Amino acid sequence: xxxxxxALGLITSLYVGEGWTRERALTLAGSTxxxxxxxxxxxxxxxxxxxxxxxxxxxxxxxxxxxxxxGTVDIANSSRPIKxxxxxxxxxxxxxxxxxxxAKDGIAVIVHPSNPVGELSLAQIRAIYTGKxxxxxEVGGESKTIVVISRDVASGTFEVFKKLALGGERVRPDALMxxxxxxxxxxxxxxxxxxxxxxxxxxxPEVKAVKVEGVYPSKxxxxxxxxxxxxxxxxxxxxxxxxxxxxxxxxxxxxKGQKIVEELGFVPVK
Amino acid sequence: MAWMVLFLGLLGSAHICAGAGATKLKVYTWFxxxxxxxxxxxxxxxxxVKRGYxxxxxxxxxxxxxxxxxxxxxxxxxxxxxxxxxxxxxxxFKVAPEVELKAGLQKTxxxxxxxxxxxxxxxxxxxxxxxxxxRDYGISVGGYLPQGYGEWRLEVANGEGYNxxxxxxxxxxxxxANLRVIPIPGITVGASLLKEGGDRLLVAGTGRAxxxxxxxxxxxxxxxxxxxxxxxxxxxxxxxxxxxxxxVSRCDYWDKDVDxxxxxxxxxxxxxxxxxxxxxxxxxxxxxxRERQEGEDPEDELSIQLRWEFASGKF
Numbered sequence: 001x002x003x004x005x006x007a008l009g010l011i012t013s014l015y016v017g018e019g020w021t022r023e024r025a026l027t028l029a030g031s032t033x034x035x036x037x038x039x040x041x042x043x044x045x046x047x048x049x050x051x052x053x054x055x056x057x058x059x060x061x062x063x064x065x066x067x068x069x070x071g072t073v074d075i076a077n078s079s080r081p082i083k084x085x086x087x088x089x090x091x092x093x094x095x096x097x098x099x100x101x102x103a104k105d106g107i108a109v110i111v112h113p114s115n116p117v118g119e120l121s122l123a124q125i126r127a128i129y130t131g132k133x134x135x136x137x138e139v140g141g142e143s144k145t146i147v148v149i150s151r152d153v154a155s156g157t158f159e160v161f162k163k164l165a166l167g168g169e170r171v172r173p174d175a176l177m178x179x180x181x182x183x184x185x186x187x188x189x190x191x192x193x194x195x196x197x198x199x200x201x202x203x204x205p206e207v208k209a210v211k212v213e214g215v216y217p218s219k220x221x222x223x224x225x226x227x228x229x230x231x232x233x234x235x236x237x238x239x240x241x242x243x244x245x246x247x248x249x250x251x252x253x254x255x256k257g258q259k260i261v262e263e264l265g266f267v268p269v270k
Numbered sequence: 271m272a273w274m275v276l277f278l279g280l281l282g283s284a285h286i287c288a289g290a291g292a293t294k295l296k297v298y299t300w301f302x303x304x305x306x307x308x309x310x311x312x313x314x315x316x317x318x319v320k321r322g323y324x325x326x327x328x329x330x331x332x333x334x335x336x337x338x339x340x341x342x343x344x345x346x347x348x349x350x351x352x353x354x355x356x357x358x359x360x361x362x363f364k365v366a367p368e369v370e371l372k373a374g375l376q377k378t379x380x381x382x383x384x385x386x387x388x389x390x391x392x393x394x395x396x397x398x399x400x401x402x403x404x405r406d407y408g409i410s411v412g413g414y415l416p417q418g419y420g421e422w423r424l425e426v427a428n429g430e431g432y433n434x435x436x437x438x439x440x441x442x443x444x445x446x447a448n449l450r451v452i453p454i455p456g457i458t459v460g461a462s463l464l465k466e467g468g469d470r471l472l473v474a475g476t477g478r479a480x481x482x483x484x485x486x487x488x489x490x491x492x493x494x495x496x497x498x499x500x501x502x503x504x505x506x507x508x509x510x511x512x513x514x515x516x517x518v519s520r521c522d523y524w525d526k527d528v529d530x531x532x533x534x535x536x537x538x539x540x541x542x543x544x545x546x547x548x549x550x551x552x553x554x555x556x557x558x559x560r561e562r563q564e565g566e567d568p569e570d571e572l573s574i575q576l577r578w579e580f581a582s583g584k585f
Contacts, residue, residue, distance in 0.1 A: 072548055092456075092480070094455045094480040
């Protein structure tokens with residue numbers, strides 16, 4: 001009897017320790033691309049609502065969606081739409097993932113400002129990044145060797161670039177793989193023969209963005225869908241966003257939240 | 271020694287290829303204490319590593335990937351107290367959107383066995399009753415229904431399972447078909463069929479219902495081999511009483527030959543899972559199991575298992 005009481009006591013303390021203190025608490029996990037938006041928005045939201053505690057983790061889109069399916073987070077941040085396999089797992093567990101687009105992101109292809117090449121097709125970009133084109137003169141430039149710079153494989157930007165620009169093909173093995181948008185921009189700015197890709201928020205006069213399929217990577221063309229290397233950023237919830245998760249997503253979609261999106265270099269959706 | 275070399279080889283390869291971002295390694299281990307009694311007498315009391323998976327996955331491209339898994343576990347079969355099994359060795363090709371072809375040693379896509387997550391420490395009913403093995407050598411094609419409404423698969427395999435080779439494999443291949451549908455979120459129904467040669471037919475019907483923290487798994491099995499027809503079912507309710515704790519119970523019934531009396535078996539299982547960490551998984555499982563063969567004394571088993579896994583990337 002004593003043992004049963006002890007066991008019940010333990011279970012109760014677990015509830016008290018973790019269950020009941022969760023009111024007005026929100027947990028987010030997932031995409032590292034969405035992470036800065038989620039973090040900044042969480043800070044401002046908590047300033048406005050002192051009774052709310054928001055925890056934001058990265059881990060990648062897949063990790064966030066898996067956590068939503070497991071019921072361990074309220075919101076999964078994702079830089080890609082949910083996959084059919086994930087939808088199946090979610091439906092099996094009675095979860096109805098609903099994605100809300102909270103921002104858009106464009107990936108600009110950049111070269112050194114001295115490079116005369118101002119436009120590339122997706123086929124040319126793919127040929128450069130997979131090693132089929134090695135000299136700038138093959139795409140209308142000088143006879144310099146192309147120095148290929150990419151984001152590392154852990155990056156969501158890499159995943160999207162690989163999918164949209166390379167059609168899933170692998171980046172040439174001699175490409176320089178860098179860990180951040182900033183590192184790519186800095187290296188391209190210092191290397192006359194370089195090509196790289198970065199989020200729109202990292203464009204500066206030190207690098208030159210080229211047109212892709214005839215379209216310059218502007219925020220307007222990302223919004224309109226004209227610019228091909230663009231993607232929506234999602235926050236997934238179980239069912240339509242409601243309760244605290246709904247309040248938080250509405251905050252991100254509000255003028256104040258969309259200003260955060262813009263300040264961080266992403267494209268607002270409202 | 272051979273295992274050590276194999277393990278180091280796997281680690282080394284994973285490390286070399288990790289730079290290209292195409293290779294992942296996963297380790298998955300079960301450390302279990304088991305106490306077995308029959309008629310009140312203790313017949314077993316031991317610690318053992320029941321599973322030691324080393325899984326090595328290589329992605330050649332978005333359309334081609336491969337998986338190799340070896341299981342190193344405690345065993346009294348060999349002189350070193352450990353056994354080794356090859357559990358996966360296949361290559362997978364994406365042949366169309368949401369359709370893949372697998373060739374090699376792979377899962378047996380039947381009933382609940384192919385995604386059995388060991389919510390209790392016990393095997394799936396078809397595995398426990400040795401109707402099918404969890405893996406087999408063969409070729410399969412399968413995929414997902416649109417919008418996550420389910421999955422399907424067709425498979426041709428040896429039919430004898432992963433632990434049979436050479437002379438132990440007969441001339442008749444096994445043909446499998448599996449379909450799972452999720453008509454509404456939280457309700458999954460499935461049907462599987464396995465036919466081998468002229469005299470072996472195995473059918474399964476499966477169901478899973480999830481409502482909040484409660485879920486119920488169920489499976490019905492019918493086996494026909496020659497003139498012998500066997501029937502059985504499994505029912506397993508799971509209640510999540512806390513984000514870290516699930517309480518699980520299970521009931522199995524198996525009638526080896528419906529035309530014979532006195533050959534049925536019942537099995538009751540109850541226990542809990544405590545998740546120290548959900549992802550990557552570190553958990554403790556504590557279960558009591560009673561199995562009673564009709565007309566015999568019941569056998570009881572208490573299992574306490576520490577289960578952990580980690581990976582170099584997302585699997």
